[in-house]
Amino acid sequence: MQTLNRLAQAIKAELIGDPQAVVSRACPFDAAGEGDVTLALGAAYRLRIKESPATAIIVAPPAEEWFRSVLVAENPRLAFARAIHALHGRQYESRGVSPDLIAGERTALGSDLSILPRVTIGRDSIIGDRVTLHPGVVIGDRCRIGDDTTIFSNVSIYDDCEIGSRVIVHSGSVIGSDGFGFVADEMGHQVKMLQPGRVRIEDDCEIGANCTIDRGLGDTVLRRGVKLDNLIQVGHNTEIGEDTVVAALTGFSGGTRVGRRCVIAAQVGTKEHITIGDGATVTAKTAVIKSVRAGAVVGGMMPAQDLSAWRKSQVYYFKLPELAARLRRLERIAKNSARGADNAG
Amino acid sequence: MQTLNRLAQAIKAELIGDPQAVVSRACPFDAAGEGDVTLALGAAYRLRIKESPATAIIVAPPAEEWFRSVLVAENPRLAFARAIHALHGRQYESRGVSPDLIAGERTALGSDLSILPRVTIGRDSIIGDRVTLHPGVVIGDRCRIGDDTTIFSNVSIYDDCEIGSRVIVHSGSVIGSDGFGFVADEMGHQVKMLQPGRVRIEDDCEIGANCTIDRGLGDTVLRRGVKLDNLIQVGHNTEIGEDTVVAALTGFSGGTRVGRRCVIAAQVGTKEHITIGDGATVTAKTAVIKSVRAGAVVGGMMPAQDLSAWRKSQVYYFKLPELAARLRRLERIAKNSARGADNAG
């Protein structure tokens, strides 16, 4: 619970309204009521501010007086993120180390831990301070987990992986599985390429649920602040640059290089060994089959349409080479007849 | 094992044949033999009924006499589903509560449970009657699990989630992970939007293996009877309507509203905050980038073709704006020459 006065300071916004009014919850616009702070982003929501029963509403400039209090912020989404933190963020409290922890020889544990029941750690691993490990977490040999990192239930971390500080790994994710590399032998049988490299996840990364991050011959690296959504595949030897965000169900083939501050939308796929430059954006479902230069915005998908209309377009798509040939023929005829007309003229 | 007489009643079909013949197994058409009941759906299978050694065959009307017994049903697939139940369904039997159950303070357990070994439940949770929890299931604090629900091994359920009655959750699925919401701060670092909402899964839902269902600022809701296949991503604040079915590897972005009785095929993706109306169908791999009206059938994909043919079509796809411009030019020429001819005439 916070006064609007304190909340405004916490989120770096200008308050227009009652500084002593109190909010206890951050809510989506349509669910917000008395005692809530919410966000009105864009003109449509701004028009509806008057009808909202919320105690305070975060808006972009220009500042205006309203019946309700408003918190004016240059970046209202950022201010709202901070308001949620201010109202719903919980201070870390150590829950101790469950007596049933299984940890191998020479594994070192930090202080103020929250190791819940049914956690298993191999040998020669190092667990930092204030680390939270949920039930069913399995960590291999020779791993390092940095301070203030949280690993949710049933996450699997293979041997020799490095996880930084303040990292969050959501349930079911797998870190350090073998990269997918096979080569057919003389008999046509697939011979496995062993993957003796490591996975390194730097500080402040967040990895969604049920992601898979493979190890390679060299290292697979997520640089500081990378944020992955759920069900993402990161192939072996891939490197993802600082502060890049990646949406769900995207797959990076082996050896992809993704720059800093990129935005990779959902269900994207990348060809192996291509590079995506710093600050590039790739829209949803796109197949990235060659490198993308820094700052570029690239895309390519088949948007939903009425199914029978799509079928007709698709028929002609198949015939495009033929249509183009027919067009060229007509152009030749038109040219000849123009020449004929000239001659005749 | 059932007589055809009893089976016909159980599946609401009309029996033509021997009421005392006995079947013990339901099988696909090509695998069915003596003592089996199978399904002949469509003209091709119907033509092959005579060659089948199955003891009984479920068919659509019109009824006809055959050498074998047939079970005539208006909806043969539904009748077959019921036949599988009648022959292979098992009555629930409580397997008790494993003595190694770890459950937090004030967690309440129902009766006639089947809690297998290595299950972990937080505090203040409520587990209904006749619930089956397989090994490795982790349930957080303040969760509710309804009666007759089955949760398979290594499922992770975060704090504050609600699962209804008669729900099935398959292995590896994650319920209640944080929605993917970040906003860049002044330094370009991604600030996490906390997601204090809940996930609510209503009665009679089934969730496939390795799905992920995120919590949001508000609630993420699966209404009664939703059926999810495997590896599906349900973003934060998404709501899926009653009896909707969703095939594998589909992803719903945050805030998607899916209506009742929709059919969403595999590898579909939806843009955030769009609505899919009741009874709509979305075909496989489609990118749904704007709302779909109730009852609509929408699609859009690139079907497989010979790779070199596809490459040629794709080259011209890139040139479509140019081809269209050339077409317009020719049309102008044709119009002018027609006018010229008119004038000449």
Added chain:
Amino acid sequence: MQTLNRLAQAIKAELIGDPQAVVSRACPFDAAGEGDVTLALGAAYRLRIKESPATAIIVAPPAEEWFRSVLVAENPRLAFARAIHALHGRQYESRGVSPDLIAGERTALGSDLSILPRVTIGRDSIIGDRVTLHPGVVIGDRCRIGDDTTIFSNVSIYDDCEIGSRVIVHSGSVIGSDGFGFVADEMGHQVKMLQPGRVRIEDDCEIGANCTIDRGLGDTVLRRGVKLDNLIQVGHNTEIGEDTVVAALTGFSGGTRVGRRCVIAAQVGTKEHITIGDGATVTAKTAVIKSVRAGAVVGGMMPAQDLSAWRKSQVYYFKLPELAARLRRLERIAKNSARGADNAG
């Protein structure tokens, strides 16, 4: 650590250089230094051999003399895979059976096992010799696990599944979950098709992390040597032929038949009940909606391009039926005027 002499024999390559030189590590080209063996595949890398500090470099013919030692192999990638094995492969060593193993009645364990802590096995199952089960593995009733198989942490195997010898299953994968089959009843509620079949995974398969392999009414089968990448969905009653490789995030609908030695790239989807012939290749992201003949190379995707360029092409894609009609009209006009000219001539 190996002399080049011995390594050349192990990988079946011809050594040109110092037979007594010693290597201890296999590395990617750019990371390789003194004491390493690496691979120079393709002309670009071959040109850079002179600048590499690696002790030995695997190359394709023709053989040449270099400052460094080279290992000449017909199939350099295969030779490199073997070199990684020779240098990094570890001999199996039994780690014993953890005393906390929970195994049901009549489950039989082989010899020389490595069953790590927190493994749970049902009843009437058979575990072969030299099997490695990592923490959190859950195996159901009546399963069989063949000799020398490794199952990584938090894998879930349902009842009645069969896993062959020398199989590797990576973390988080789910084997034997129910196939996705529902049929709406008279009320529009979805009735579950029970799936009493099994999943059978033959010898020498490898299954990546967080895959899902469903059981059906009949059996779902991966033939000998199938290799699956991560996050792959194998629908019920699907069969995948020997030595076929499948990349990440691909989904096979129920009843798909995939031949031997196929290459199925990432994010592919197949329609139910289609067949992909032996030796076929399907490129990434393709929707396979009809059967593919043996040896065919099929594809279809929307490659990334500048987003505004893509939008323009896409607009005309929607108008293709109209463009084609306009083209036909022009052709008619041209034909008529040609006839007119003939008549006039």
